[in-house]
Amino acid sequence: MNLLEVNELCKTYGSGETAVQALKNASFSIPKGQFTAVVGESGSGKSTLLNMIGALDTPTSGSVTIDGKEIFRINDEQLTIFRRRNIGFIFQAYNLIPELNVEQNIIFPLLLDYKKPDMAYVEEILTVLSLKDRRKHLPRQLSGGQQQRVAIGRALITRPMLILADEPTGNLDTQNSGEVISLLKTASKRYSQTIIMITHNRGIASTAERVLQVSDGVLTDLGGYAE
Amino acid sequence: MKSYLALIPEYAKAHKNKNRLTVVCIAISVMLVTAIFGMAEMSIKALNNEYIRQHGNFHAIITGISDSVAGQIDNRDDVRVSSWVGIAEDTAYEGKELIIQGSEQDLAEQMNLVVTAGAYPASTQEALLDSLAFEQFGLSVGDAIDIVLSDGQTRNYTITGMYSDFSGLKASGAHGLFLTAEGIRALGSGMYKEYFYIQFKSKVNINRALSEIKGLYGLTGEQVSTNTTLLGMMGQSDDSSMLQIYLTAGILFILVTMAGTFMIASSFNMSILERTQFFGLLRCLGATKKQIKRYVRLEGLRYSLKGIPIGLLAGCVLMWAALFFLNVLNSEYLPEMPLLQISRPGTASGVVMGFLVVMLASRSPAKKAARVSPQAAVTGNINNTNNGQTGRASNTKRFRVDTAMGLNHAFSNKKSLTLIAGSFALSIILFLSFTVLIDFTEHALKPLKPYAPDISIMGPEDSPLLDRELMEEVKKLPHIKNIYGRMFSDNIPARGKLGDGTAALISYDEPQFKWAEEMLVAGNIDNVLKAGGVLVDYGYSEEFNWNIGDAITLHAPGGTYDVQIAGILSDTPFDAENGEWIIICSEAVFTALTGISDYTIIDMQVDKDISEQARSLITPQMRLMDRQQSNSEVRKAYYAMAVFVYGFLLVIALVALINILNTVSASVSNRMGNYGVMRAVGMSCKQLKRMITAEAAAYAVTGSIVGCVLGLLLHRLFFGFMITSNWGDLWQPPVIVLAAAVTAAILTTFIAVISPSRKIENMSIVNIVNAQ
Numbered sequence: 001m002n003l004l005e006v007n008e009l010c011k012t013y014g015s016g017e018t019a020v021q022a023l024k025n026a027s028f029s030i031p032k033g034q035f036t037a038v039v040g041e042s043g044s045g046k047s048t049l050l051n052m053i054g055a056l057d058t059p060t061s062g063s064v065t066i067d068g069k070e071i072f073r074i075n076d077e078q079l080t081i082f083r084r085r086n087i088g089f090i091f092q093a094y095n096l097i098p099e100l101n102v103e104q105n106i107i108f109p110l111l112l113d114y115k116k117p118d119m120a121y122v123e124e125i126l127t128v129l130s131l132k133d134r135r136k137h138l139p140r141q142l143s144g145g146q147q148q149r150v151a152i153g154r155a156l157i158t159r160p161m162l163i164l165a166d167e168p169t170g171n172l173d174t175q176n177s178g179e180v181i182s183l184l185k186t187a188s189k190r191y192s193q194t195i196i197m198i199t200h201n202r203g204i205a206s207t208a209e210r211v212l213q214v215s216d217g218v219l220t221d222l223g224g225y226a227e
Numbered sequence: 228m229k230s231y232l233a234l235i236p237e238y239a240k241a242h243k244n245k246n247r248l249t250v251v252c253i254a255i256s257v258m259l260v261t262a263i264f265g266m267a268e269m270s271i272k273a274l275n276n277e278y279i280r281q282h283g284n285f286h287a288i289i290t291g292i293s294d295s296v297a298g299q300i301d302n303r304d305d306v307r308v309s310s311w312v313g314i315a316e317d318t319a320y321e322g323k324e325l326i327i328q329g330s331e332q333d334l335a336e337q338m339n340l341v342v343t344a345g346a347y348p349a350s351t352q353e354a355l356l357d358s359l360a361f362e363q364f365g366l367s368v369g370d371a372i373d374i375v376l377s378d379g380q381t382r383n384y385t386i387t388g389m390y391s392d393f394s395g396l397k398a399s400g401a402h403g404l405f406l407t408a409e410g411i412r413a414l415g416s417g418m419y420k421e422y423f424y425i426q427f428k429s430k431v432n433i434n435r436a437l438s439e440i441k442g443l444y445g446l447t448g449e450q451v452s453t454n455t456t457l458l459g460m461m462g463q464s465d466d467s468s469m470l471q472i473y474l475t476a477g478i479l480f481i482l483v484t485m486a487g488t489f490m491i492a493s494s495f496n497m498s499i500l501e502r503t504q505f506f507g508l509l510r511c512l513g514a515t516k517k518q519i520k521r522y523v524r525l526e527g528l529r530y531s532l533k534g535i536p537i538g539l540l541a542g543c544v545l546m547w548a549a550l551f552f553l554n555v556l557n558s559e560y561l562p563e564m565p566l567l568q569i570s571r572p573g574t575a576s577g578v579v580m581g582f583l584v585v586m587l588a589s590r591s592p593a594k595k596a597a598r599v600s601p602q603a604a605v606t607g608n609i610n611n612t613n614n615g616q617t618g619r620a621s622n623t624k625r626f627r628v629d630t631a632m633g634l635n636h637a638f639s640n641k642k643s644l645t646l647i648a649g650s651f652a653l654s655i656i657l658f659l660s661f662t663v664l665i666d667f668t669e670h671a672l673k674p675l676k677p678y679a680p681d682i683s684i685m686g687p688e689d690s691p692l693l694d695r696e697l698m699e700e701v702k703k704l705p706h707i708k709n710i711y712g713r714m715f716s717d718n719i720p721a722r723g724k725l726g727d728g729t730a731a732l733i734s735y736d737e738p739q740f741k742w743a744e745e746m747l748v749a750g751n752i753d754n755v756l757k758a759g760g761v762l763v764d765y766g767y768s769e770e771f772n773w774n775i776g777d778a779i780t781l782h783a784p785g786g787t788y789d790v791q792i793a794g795i796l797s798d799t800p801f802d803a804e805n806g807e808w809i810i811i812c813s814e815a816v817f818t819a820l821t822g823i824s825d826y827t828i829i830d831m832q833v834d835k836d837i838s839e840q841a842r843s844l845i846t847p848q849m850r851l852m853d854r855q856q857s858n859s860e861v862r863k864a865y866y867a868m869a870v871f872v873y874g875f876l877l878v879i880a881l882v883a884l885i886n887i888l889n890t891v892s893a894s895v896s897n898r899m900g901n902y903g904v905m906r907a908v909g910m911s912c913k914q915l916k917r918m919i920t921a922e923a924a925a926y927a928v929t930g931s932i933v934g935c936v937l938g939l940l941l942h943r944l945f946f947g948f949m950i951t952s953n954w955g956d957l958w959q960p961p962v963i964v965l966a967a968a969v970t971a972a973i974l975t976t977f978i979a980v981i982s983p984s985r986k987i988e989n990m991s992i993v994n995i996v997n998a999q
Contacts, residue, residue, distance in 0.1 A: 056907055057993040077911055084909020095904040099635045104623055109909050111628035154908065 009062035026219040037208035088155025092170035106153035145176030165197040252494035256487035257538025265573025283338035310334035313411030329406035345388025351413040492588040493646035497893035516597035527589035633921025651930025659938035680830030706835035712826035734817035750794030760793025762811040765955030783820040895983035
């Protein structure tokens, strides 16, 4: 069963002569539990695609359906809640909340739902991410790799169906990059989550089950990794 | 561009709105300081001129010195004018009281003696006469008049000129004959007293000069007296009540300066903090820390150069408008205020405060901006440095996450918290402190008291002649709001705790007891109404050590009675003559003690002019006093004062409001990146709004608590200085003012959140997240 269905998705910035078509009629679907890499040049439209799948941006036309729900048909408040509960985000710049410590940053989406976190699960995540002894540290007290691990923890905490990662290793060195990707894959397997990840790193893309390429706004499904 | 500093005007051109807010903040603060200090200077000047006009321009009077000592004092470098002023015994001319005085022309002019016709007398046989006397006695310049003094001798004087009002002759209904200093001495020894009047030069330390004179000529304290009021207004008095007023003015000065300082510092701090990323970029491009500091300081200077002149102009206009308004409304009750003058202390304090504060305020942001790491600026995560380092994580256990983070935002940046909450607190403190001035005006202006009558009916020579029937007839008149009568009996021999005296017994009826209850400092009105007790004034109770329950023996016409003090009033509407004790009792007790049952005076408060109808009810012997016009004018004076004080309070409150709006908005702009991330990971707009509200509320609540506590302490202090010491009213917490301040705090919080919430609702999550 497909978790994600993207249909004729278009995004145009500006209008008239200055209009730029960032994404042109992209259509694809991703089954549950698949690890997909999105590759392409800078400015090709990868992030635009990811932002629209994550409902951070609205398309000019087309639709995105996640778990049978067409996300652009629901109102903003409901969409926020849907995103909070069903989509995990990981950004290149980590984007942690500076005034929350490691543990609080991880459970932040649950706190937004005014829910009590399942502490056993929090412990498990902290253990998997090797952050147990850093749980009370603030983001500024962590290294880049540690911060990105916190961001992964935050993406996992609500057990979302879909994790969207926009160049999660962009600011990391090779060793940290390897650790982060391996953690991401382990976690997604363990919790059977679907991952869509933008990357420039061919090595990382080669480990994906499926690769989508975006070039000048046009999406091509490359299937399994092809050199 | 010749220098990197040329970027400043370019940046200013591109960000006009942001700059405008900082310039407006500087201008408002400068305006506030200029207007308040300017007003204060003009008021003191006006009071000073008025006092000199009424009482003369002298600083000290010395008695019992020889002519040679007087000559030496006159020759001192620090003395501007000095002369003997002689005052002869009072006499009469054509049945009217005549006051004979004399001095040298120089000093006479300083005493505001203005020769309106003729010339100043030159010989001992020449004199000036007041202008009213010319009219009343049909005299003209050049005429001679004969004056008989108590030694039986007749002195003949040629009138050389006419002078205008001097030392309130008009008010006393007397006339004045003014001689030369020699003319007074020619009256012969024992016929006059002489005083040596001194006016020092400006900027002389008068108290020090007088101590020197005392030491040099061996003068006692009793020989030297100072003009306390004038020295007080010149800031040179060491009188204790003046020192209290100086202290009050001093504290208000510091508070107003602080309010301005806080506002400029806070706004400037925010304008720099908002642009930390920009400064990081400059660092990234190769700017040294020193260059960044220089950039920020020069930018501050540019703001000052724009903001200060605007503030000064606005301050002067505000001051002129306020003075014009006061002059128009209170031509009779307040001294004429100087119009369209530029106040040097006001302008100077505005410029100095504006410039210094901007320069001081730019020091810390300059350092902060210089510290921004170039790496942080280009790789994102700038917000960590942007908002100051978060020392402690939000308390998500005690509060919901949105509220906890809002509180964390407010409390994590101690400097912003101090500046904003401090500015808020200062506004409340100023609000509470200034309201004491309203209480002071209320106490000082008697017709504003609840018992102030509009129309009074009195018998001849204060005799109890108004019978109860008249009272009933007057009561029937329309438009009467309150009517009340009093019986008076004075010169009653009395004995109190500390000795004998004479008492004036006054009866009150129901409305007057109701008002008296509001002025009760101690005791109980019921004991006056039912148990035959009496009320006394706070001043007497202090002077004679009277307490509740003490007895006063009255040798009244109806026999000797002991009356018990049942209540002490902060103030009574009566001025005692010849030190008589004012004792207030019920009508029944009054009649029992004196046998009198007719009123001495019937007062009424009306809502329409019924003086003509009231006049038709009285006999020719009775007098009708119509105070409606003067009451309405005094009320106008009071309202003008209130408008003036509250007007300033409004400006101060607006300053606090702008400050909070500015800060919350800047804080939101600052954290926009964080908010974008929060939105991306699932925070709703409502939750973000709650977070900002918590932040604004944290500033408001902290400021309100600090402001209320310190404000109440100051209110109590000023109340003690200005009201308890004069009228005995005990301090009570100003509940209504406090409630207004707290309501304003709550409203401000809600207003402060409106614009940032809109900004957040309209933000594009993608742009913000990608900008990280």
